[in-house]
Amino acid sequence: METILLDNPIDSRKICSNAVVVLGFFDGVHIAHQKIIFKARKIADDKQVPLVVLTFDKHPKELYLDDKNFKYIDTLSEKTAKMRKFNVDLLVVMKFNESMCRLKPADFIDNVILMFNPSVVVVGYDYTYGPKKIANIHTLLTYSKGKFDLVIEPEATFKGEKIGSTEIKEAISHGNVKLAADLLGCxxxxxxxxxxxxxxxxxxxxxxxxxxxxxxxxxxxxxxxxxxxxxxxxxxxxxxxxxxxxxxxxxxxxxxxxxxxxxxxxxxxxxxxxxxxxxxxxxxxxxxxxxxxxxxxxxxxxxxxxxxx
The missing domain is CATH 2.40.30.30 (Riboflavin kinase-like)
Known part of the structure; x- marks a missing residue:
């Protein structure tokens, strides 16, 4: 697996062509994340094109909410090691800085996602790429203007409860590391x-x-x-x-x-x-x-x- 670190503003180069691109922060790379990656891997294999995962070096909440105490399940190096296990071809890590914070949703699609000239973009049902009210699944569909197919993975649950990074962090902080392992898959x-x-x-x-x-x-x-x-x-x-x-x-x-x-x-x-x-x-x-x-x-x-x- 190749890893690329990108800063913003970025140049206009095309990193690859016709890729299947997965979008998300993927803290923990838990079992719901794995479903998204597995689905994207199958699509990429069927199309015989690269599988690219696009993520950030820090969670947007650190900047949007000025949350200096934000905690993570995985460090960036730990996340990278997990992605390597799931047969990702290219992991692209974008630096989430003030410039990225100011990037408009439409510009994020045009200047970032389209760098990969994607044939398919795969996301989870609750994916956001900025403030939730203006940068969500619906606006992603609107601003993409049919430039790629969008595949949305539905919500995953465990014993009736949502599987998410927030839920896993709550389990860990309460000492329920056994539940955290069930949700992480390890x-x-x-x-x-x-x-x-x-x-x-x-x-x-x-x-x-x-x-x-x-x-x-x-x-x-x-x-x-x-x-x-x-x-x-x-x-x-x-x-x-x-x-x-x-x-x-x-x-x-x-x-x-x-x-x-x-x-x-x-x-x-x-x-x-x-x-x-x-x-x-x-x-x-x-x-x-x-x-x-x-x-x-x-x-x-x-x-x-x-x-x-």
Whole structure:
């Protein structure tokens, strides 16, 4: 898969010809997104033309609503890795800046979408390419003036509920990482670099990897989770704590992972965490021995969780 990063204003070049183009932000590349991509892939294969996905580097809400605390399921690199798995030929990432924010809906079609000279454009039922009232499916049909066929994928649901990035972020933020995995089609994951912490885990017999992640990532709520950790291509069962380490009165929120059957030095290494299940809330213990006892119970429960799977 080729990836192109475009700025705005853009030149008038044609990036490709007769492509099938998929439009969307695709945060999480969840199972509803996958349906759109699979449909577009089939159309592209039937026509024997490239499949192009056009997305943005940041969500438009960050600019339109001036939402500086907007959180994401995936970083851009994580989204790119997922697109590669779904057999996309070309991923085009447009920088969503003030210039793009001011672009009129008709100009977006003429200056951006038509760069690909698309025969077919595929979108989800709720696709917007600007403020919802003036840049929606209906205006896309109007302004495109028959220059390409428009295929609209209907709403997808899971157990009667809408599948969407907002719903997945809500599940994650409430600790329901199991539901998030169902909606994503895979466990929620986050990548980051292992940094030095307080080294209390070594003292307790449970040395942890402290993860430094992108600040825009949505975090599961405080608690202890069954996770798996990918290190240098190998997957390990692990238990992860999110929170302030109440027993030691930490003021800084941390993500600490105890990796089962692992004792290597991985400081400054990039690892990936996969989140499977919420185990318990954080507890403030009266003494160290009570904390160690609970950590052993957690480890046993999490190991049983993975043994069942």
């Amino acid at each position: 466990p929620y994951s986050m990548s980051g670099v292992v940094v030095h912490g307080f080294h209390r885990g070594h003292m307790l017999g449970f040395p942890t990897a402290n993860l430094c992640i992108n600040s825009k990532k949505i975090l599961p709520c405080n608690g202890v989770y069954a996770t798996q950790t990918l290190i240098k291509g190998k997957l390990y069962n692990s238990m992860t704590s999110v929170g302030y380490n109440d027993t030691f009165n930490n003021s800084k929120k941390t993500i600490e992972t105890y990796i089962f059957d692992f004792c290597e030095d991985i400081y400054d290494e990039k690892i990936i965490l996969y989140w499977y299940e919420f185990i318990r809330n954080n507890i403030k213990f009266n003494d160290i021995n009570s904390l160690i006892k609970q950590l052993n119970i957690d480890k046993t429960n999490i190991q049983r969780h993975f043994d069942k799977k």
